[in-house]
Amino acid sequence: AQKITQTQPGMFVQEKEAVTLDCTYDTSDQSYGLFWYKQPSSGEMIFLIYQGSYDEQNATEGRYSLNFQKARKSANLVISASQLGDSAMYFCAMREGPDFGNEKLTFGTGTRLTIIP
Amino acid sequence: GAGVSQTPSNKVTEKGKYVELRCDPISGHTALYWYRQSLGQGPEFLIYFQGTGAADDSGLPNDRFFAVRPEGSVSTLKIQRTERGDSAVYLCASSNRDRSPNEQFFGPGTRLTVL
Numbered sequence: 001a002q003k004i005t006q007t008q009p010g011m012f013v014q015e016k017e018a019v020t021l022d023c024t025y026d027t028s029d030q031s032y033g034l035f036w037y038k039q040p041s042s043g044e045m046i047f048l049i050y051q052g053s054y055d056e057q058n059a060t061e062g063r064y065s066l067n068f069q070k071a072r073k074s075a076n077l078v079i080s081a082s083q084l085g086d087s088a089m090y091f092c093a094m095r096e097g098p099d100f101g102n103e104k105l106t107f108g109t110g111t112r113l114t115i116i117p
Numbered sequence: 118g119a120g121v122s123q124t125p126s127n128k129v130t131e132k133g134k135y136v137e138l139r140c141d142p143i144s145g146h147t148a149l150y151w152y153r154q155s156l157g158q159g160p161e162f163l164i165y166f167q168g169t170g171a172a173d174d175s176g177l178p179n180d181r182f183f184a185v186r187p188e189g190s191v192s193t194l195k196i197q198r199t200e201r202g203d204s205a206v207y208l209c210a211s212s213n214r215d216r217s218p219n220e221q222f223f224g225p226g227t228r229l230t231v232l
Contacts, residue, residue: 004159033218035218037223042225043206043225043226044120044223044224044225044226045160045208045210045223046223047220047221047222050218050220052217052218091159091160093159095219099217099218099219100214100217100219102173103148103150103165103167103172103173103212103219104162104165104173104175104176105150105152105160105162105221106162107159107160107161108159109157109158109159110158110159
């Protein structure tokens with residue numbers, strides 16, 4: 001089974017609207033972490049937001065928030081008030097095990113987000 | 118400050134040749150990671166260094182791939198007898214492991230094309 005599943009290969013969203021990018025994960029570990037990265041056309045992976053499996057509150061970072069539903073094993077990224085600069089590939093990733101233990105990140109296949117003016 | 122840098126940015130080689138890809142991590146970062154990103158895919162983990170030693174090399178696909186980090190800073194990923202299937206973008210990341218979450222900072226990647 002895929003450890004990280006992103007079911008939306010591409011999305012088109014009108015500027016200033018909110019957008020939700022889906023991510024489901026599969027792990028038997030109790031301790032794990034979920035990351036979202038943005039990859040513009042330049043190629044660099046830019047860290048956006050993190051959610052630990054024991055975090056009780058959903059993570060937020062500026063216009064980014066993570067809708068964490070542990071029982072459903074989903075960690076969707078919500079971008080509010082989208083901007084043209086948000087156009088990029090977005091990857092969901094998981095670290096299995098505690099922080100500072102297993103360092104390997106497993107990535108999904110990504111979602112290409114295009115913001116329409 | 119300077120981010121993670123990778124050289125060369127592009128490398129074209131012929132099948133069967135040997136290549137070296139270099140990664141300069143953020144100064145002071147003790148951990149260094151290599152990933153490979155094939156077209157249309159997310160990055161796949163290759164190897165992780167803590168200091169000079171490889172702490173996890175479980176992602177290296179076969180013994181043609183090898184990586185070193187002799188002084189705990191710069192790392193070189195070495196690929197012997199390259200194959201067309203090795204064509205991908207090779208990403209390097211580093212982290213300082215001093216706070217949670219252990220965020221990995223990525224470089225721009227080296228695009229390897231094997232003809």
